Amino acid sequence: MDLKLGYNCICWFSHAQPCKMILCPKCNGDLGAGTVRGATIEEIEAEKSVIEKDAKGRMEKTIETVRSNFNSIRTGRASPAMLGKIEVDYYGSPVGLKSLAQISSPDGTSLLLSPYDKSSLKSIEKAIVASDLGMDSK
Incomplete structure (x- = not known):
């Protein structure tokens, strides 16, 4: 069995999808040993930092695209x-x-x-x- 990190819990299960709810819908709550526990503060912080890093990267790409588009606007001057x-x-x-x-x-x-x-x-x-x-x- 693998340890998978979900958004609200960590559970052990045999299918390949991470659990995103308190009880895994694919297992219908039957998680092998029946173990479901809440995530620790460290796990929540680790997940939070991954989400923040991803969001920051996508925001920087968006800002770069907007800057590029603004540079190509015709303003009456040749650029x-x-x-x-x-x-x-x-x-x-x-x-x-x-x-x-x-x-x-x-x-x-x-x-x-x-x-x-x-x-x-x-x-x-x-x-x-x-x-x-x-x-x-x-």
Whole structure:
């Protein structure tokens, strides 16, 4: 028999699912030796820290996504972050534009792309025109 930690109890049982109630519903209260006990403070704190760690990780990912989305908002000024999500078909595989070119903004109305590989210029131009940003190359 295995020792499984549930939310409200620790019980010994033969099936693979952890018990989430005072009595295990799969066993109908018959837990082999009939032992059900409340969780100790240490077990509750351990479970609490696992839940907090998971919640914190998911919250940090959400905040990073929101920051990324805010960076790509068009505000009337040209920003290199506007091109951050563009994927370029480079020799048959999608590659992020940041990996293929240096992106800068010499003034507030234009963006300057300097490709590392000059042969990728047509692919970069095609990806920018095909994107939903409404930009064209000049």
